[in-house]
Amino acid sequence: MMLLVNEAVAPKVKLDIGQLAVSHYDQVFRFCSVRVGYHHAGDAAQETFITAQRILPKFRGESKPLTWLMGIALNECRRINRSRRDGEPMVEFGAPTPEGQIVDREALRIALARLSPEHREVVLLHEVDGFTYDEIAEIAGIPVGTVKSRLYHAFLNLRQTLAPSEVA
Amino acid sequence: MEHLKSFLDGELDLASKAEVETHLRQDAELAKMSADFSALSSALKGVDPGKPYGLDQLQSRLSGASAAESKKIWRFAGWSSIAGLLLVIAMIPGLRRGGSASDAMYKSSEGADMAITSTPATSSAEAAATPAPMAPTGEAADSMPTESLAGAPSMQAKAAGGFEGGERERGREMLNEAAKAYKPTRLLPAEDEAKLSIGSSTPGAPYGVYLEKSGNVTVEVEDLMRAVDEATGMVTGLKGFVVTSDVQNTANGGTAHMTLRVPSDGFPAAMNKLQAMGEVKQVNSASQDITGETVDSASRTRSWADEEKRLIDELRKARNNDEKWRIRASLNDVRANLEAQRAQLNNLKERGNFSTIQVTFTRGASSGGWAQGAFGDAKNGLGSIGQVLGTIGIYFLVFTPVWLPLAIAAWMVSRRRR
The missing domain is CATH 1.10.1740.10 (RNA polymerase sigma factor, region 2, helix turn helix motif)
Incomplete structure (x- = not known):
């Protein structure tokens, strides 16, 4: 076609x-x-x-x-x-990288799962899938400003959830 | 500091970027947050979605879906063709009915012509045997007895001229004009005409149309005897009579057959009253045109009457016994024929003046009636469906030269697309 x-x-x-x-x-x-x-x-x-x-x-x-x-x-x-009856699955991480080793991966999975669906979505779209803010806005159908705001607050939440000892 | 994340992702313009950089240099907490965000971001990059699989399956599904889409289109086209064909089949009886209707109108018109011409045709029994003085070419003209125009020679000439061109409609119009202009001679003396008057004329027809009406009605009633009594009373009230009556009343039901004769004028009322007596199971009525027979019989009767009159005059003038005996013998024969003709005419008069109704009253069994009815209805329904399917099958078969090439072409095209 x-x-x-x-x-x-x-x-x-x-x-x-x-x-x-x-x-x-x-x-x-x-x-x-x-x-x-x-x-x-x-x-x-x-x-x-x-x-x-x-x-x-x-x-x-x-x-x-x-x-x-x-x-x-x-x-x-x-x-x-x-x-699905078992809810959304948690993300899986691959082999640890030198940068990734400073964050507890299991804790990060849990922290991601605790995010609201909207916050988790923008995090995945940007950090995992590698889309720009404009592309995320197109895919998710939301304004770019909302993408920025959600991403920032999602990271704040992740940082708080993981606690100071977990990050860095 | 909402711009921090955008700053780290490189999504800020230069001015905002410089502002954030300034803040980062001055604010240790913000710098710590920035480091944490970067670490989180790096950690998230480590998400492993796994090795993709299923591309081959997808490709086959996509081609299958494409074929299915194509099939769907062809299926739609196929069903549309079948629907169109069925529509055409459904319309054909309608068209034929339409054609029949126009034919019927035409025939009716022709019938009117026949009614117009047949009455004058009786003006002279011998004339019917004489060859037509003109040679009309139209169908209506073919069916037109020449004697019908005998009283209107000028119209006859006009009509002949018109028919030579084969213009049927024009010929019919001229024929009607001729019929209107024609003054029929009396078949019999006035008193005999009165004696022989039969039936009732159809309003609007130039000459009388005599109809023998008959009807057949089957009615399911609750009480057979009561229905028979009511029918008898109704017929008597219409000045008719019951010809036969046969009642078979049993515990499980019963039937009553009656043959009724009612004056033709009361025929519609009688049919309506009979149908109102219960649940109508079957009803039909018919009319037979007996105009030709009637006028023919009347004409022959008049001829024999004229012959009788002539022989009586000859008998009066007879000079010797031998001549008288010869005339008397002829007179006896003529009178015998005259009586036979009068009897036939009276019979026709009876048929025209009275209509026959065959009525059947039925009464179902008191128990299980609904079940029998349902069974009967279901059986009839099955029969109807079978008839419809059979009709469709026959049309399908007959229309094979139409749909088969189309179906083959569609199949070949769809196969080539695949």
Whole structure:
């Protein structure tokens, strides 16, 4: 299924769902894995692309294809988490890095889980997924100022939860 | 210091950035917070989402979904085609009915022509056997007895001219004009005409149309004997009579068959009253046009009467016995024929003046009636569905040359797309 994307975003580029899947599947998978857990991430990522294929004709090209996909993925993760009995999964950390070792990872997981969903979301979008404030605003559908404010307060909460001894 | 996080993320403009840097240099607590934020940020980067899987599955799903979408479109197109075909099939009987209606109107118009022409046709029994003096080419003209225009020669000439062009409508109009202009001669002397007058004329028709009406009605009633009594009373009140009556009343139900004869004028009222006596199970009525038979019989009767009159005159003038015996023998034959014709005419008069109604009263069993009714209804419903499905199947079969090439083309296109 091909579609001409707005020139401001991708001039004279046809958006193909197959190519999108090849180029962005890993990012979407990781995005979903952080939110719904590794075991459900495959389903969430696949459903994201299936949904994207269905609504592709409605895509007006006003945003980047990746942020558009992440918006769909975010909704898909929320849907999956709503239907789960065991609630949202906690994030998993990989092998410790030299910088990361100064923070207790288990405590950080708990602190993240204690954040409000809105605060946790912006933290994940920025710190884990690496999106800029503008991109987060697009994906989450909130103003950039709100992104800044939520991010700051989320970090304050994390810092307070982890206590002085835990950080640094 | 809400800008601290934005500062650390590099999302501040130059002025705000300089301001934050100044604060950081002056405020140790803020500097500590900044360090903590940076440490948190670094720690969060260590989140491991795991190794992605499922791309192959996604790709097959995407192609499957695309095919499914395509299938969906074709399925929609297929169902739309079938719906369209069924619509066409459904419309065909309507169109045919529409055509039939117009045909019926046309035939009715032709029938009116026949009514117009048939009465004058009786003005002369011999004339019917004579060849037509003109050669009309239209269908209406074909069915027009020539004697109908015998009294209107000028109109006959006009009509002949009109029909030669095959203009049926124009011919019909001229025929009607001719019929209006035509003054029919009496078939019989006035008193005989009165004697022979039969039936009732249809209002609006130039000449009489004589109808024999009949009806058939089946009514379910609660009390058979009461229904029979009511029907008898009703018929008597309409100055009619009961021809036959057969009642079979049993504990489990029963039926009563009656043949009623009612004056034709009271036929609609009688049918309505019978239907109002219970639950109508079946009703139908019919009218038979006996105009032709009636006027023909009247004409023959008049001919035989004229012959009788002529023989009586000859008998009076007979000079010898042999001639008288010969005339008497002929007169006897003529009178026999005349009586037969009068009997036939009276019979026709009876048929025209009285209508026949066959009525059947039924009474269901007192117990289990509803179950039997439901069973009967269900059986009838099943039969109807079968009939409908059969009709659709026949149409489907007959329309095979229409839908089969389309279906094959659609299948080939969908296969090629795959």
